[in-house]
């Protein structure tokens with residue numbers, strides 16, 4: 001039993017509950033913190049919603065995100081408060097949109113409440129979006145962004161830079177994005193790897209930081225135990241193997257429904 005528990009602790013799975021918790025917090029609580037959404041902020045919100053409506057795997061309502069996307073598309077300006085009202089009303093009208101318990105995290109559960117949770121969920125959600133955008137290029141062929149391999153990264157860059165509550169994090173991310181040329185990704189697979197690399201850069205910066213959960217250390221991901229083939233013997237990355245690993249871990253097919261009734 002002891003052995004089983006230690007195996008469980010090191011599993012690297014993707015959970016529907018984490019994806020939905022992250023989405024709900026973003027829609028209902030985070031975007032609303034922006035007083036006035038117009039101009040570039042409105043553009044960022046539109047791109048984010050377009051990608052979510054096309055690629056977020058909501059189980060219970062496939063139109064919830066489309067309704068919100070279309071209302072926002074018809075507006076040139078709105079307050080953050082109006083947006084969260086729209087999100088909440090739409091959620092109620094389409095009930096049930098989300099599954100499971102509201103405040104429980106699975107893969108993103110910290111050893112204490114101050115650790116992990118939403119920021120972990122947001123990373124997870126964006127990795128999942130880049131991967132499924134690459135795996136299913138024809139899912140929504142008429143989407144305005146379907147010709148842009150960097151579409152998910154563009155949506156993430158706009159979202160983090162405009163709405164992410166941790167201002168320092170947002171500034172760092174935008175800096176990494178500029179330095180590593182986020183919009184140069186020439187294929188959807190390159191975009192998957194771009195985000196993996198950027199996330200590892202953040203992990204390296206935060207390794208040993210006070211915000212690090214002592215039971216979930218920041219590593220250069222993926223761990224060797226999960227993907228032995230991802231590193232060459234000299235320790236450098238085998239990016240083809242990393243890509244395979246990411247395409248498996250973050251694909252719709254791998255989503256686990258633990259914690260959902």
Ligand code: FAD
Pocket residue numbers: 012107108115116117119120121122123124127160166168169170172173195196197198199200202203206209211212213216217218221222
């Ligand atoms: P996280 O880093 O949140 O990762 C979540 C999960 O993603 C991991 O459990 C793992 O399964 C997977 N994962 C990890 N690395 C990779 C990878 N390279 N590729 C694919 N999957 C991976 N906090 C700060 O204190 N300062 C900052 O500047 C900062 N910047 C941030 C920028 C962004 C855009 C975001 C979303 C968050 C940022 N944070 C920052 C928060 C921080 O990165 C972590 O999210 C938080 O500390 C929780 O860490 P975690 O251990 O749950 O794992």
